[in-house]
Amino acid sequence: xxxxxxxxxxxxxxxxxxxxIKCTYSDSASNYFPWYKQELGKRPQLIxxxxxxxGEKKDQRIxxxxxxxxxxxxxxxxxxxxxxxxxxxxxxxxNNNDMRFGAGTRLTVKP
Amino acid sequence: KAGVTxxxxxxxxxxxxxxxLSCSPISGHRSVSWYQQTPGQGLQFxxxxxxETQRNKGNFxxxxxxxxxxxxxxxxxxxxxxxxDSALYLCASSLAGLLVNEQFFGPGTRLTVL
Numbered sequence: 468x469x470x471x472x473x474x475x476x477x478x479x480x481x482x483x484x485x486x487x488i489k490c491t492y493s494d495s496a497s498n499y500f501p502w503y504k505q506e507l508g509k510r511p512q513l514i515x516x517x518x519x520x521x522g523e524k525k526d527q528r529i530x531x532x533x534x535x536x537x538x539x540x541x542x543x544x545x546x547x548x549x550x551x552x553x554x555x556x557x558x559x560x561x562n563n564n565d566m567r568f569g570a571g572t573r574l575t576v577k578p
Numbered sequence: 579k580a581g582v583t584x585x586x587x588x589x590x591x592x593x594x595x596x597x598x599l600s601c602s603p604i605s606g607h608r609s610v611s612w613y614q615q616t617p618g619q620g621l622q623f624x625x626x627x628x629x630e631t632q633r634n635k636g637n638f639x640x641x642x643x644x645x646x647x648x649x650x651x652x653x654x655x656x657x658x659x660x661x662x663d664s665a666l667y668l669c670a671s672s673l674a675g676l677l678v679n680e681q682f683f684g685p686g687t688r689l690t691v692l
Contacts, residue, residue: 513681565636
């Protein structure tokens with residue numbers, strides 16, 4: 468089936484630095500790209516999403532960029548804080564109401 | 579508003595048995611999606627229900643089935659359980675669909691198959 472590749476699988480940054488997580492997808496019908504944050508033992512929570520008619524979206528310290536031609540999208544977190552430490556999942560949704568997830572990135576922000 | 583609730587939270591079954599999991603969406607939400615989360619396979623989409631109809635199904639065998647009731651509550655059933663079915667099963671609800679509105683996840687049901 469169609470897959471979503473996510474890199475890196477683990478990422479460690481110093482507090483205050485930026486973190487970037489990248490995802491690629493193969494289904495050209497994908498038109499919705501959410502990012503979820505899952506803290507240890509908790510449920511995933513949507514942190515930002517982008518639709519295929521937009522190239523970039525920003526919400527305070529979090530931004531997502533989408534390159535439809537290259538079929539990749541990225542999550543950018545600036546001025547990272549220890550509470551940003553979690554597993555982040557990207558996903559790609561297509562018109563047939565399917566949702567494919569990346570394998571996740573474990574982000575550790577060191578104080 | 580109450581969040582998405584799932585019952586039971588923990589379940590232990592043996593191979594060959596069947597299991598039914600329940601999900602109550604946020605009031606007013608008509609879409610319920612189900613996901614399987616395992617350390618090895620990550621998050622995988624099982625299916626989505628909207629207004630009592632299954633809109634799409636992920637790549638899972640027919641042992642995995644579901645249904646949705648008129649009050650939008652949803653159940654997921656797994657028959658002939660296998661060891662590999664051990665996982666955290668998450669449901670998520672949204673107003674009109676997983677591609678339309680934000681999904682809110684429940685706490686999950688942790689299923690262990692012995």
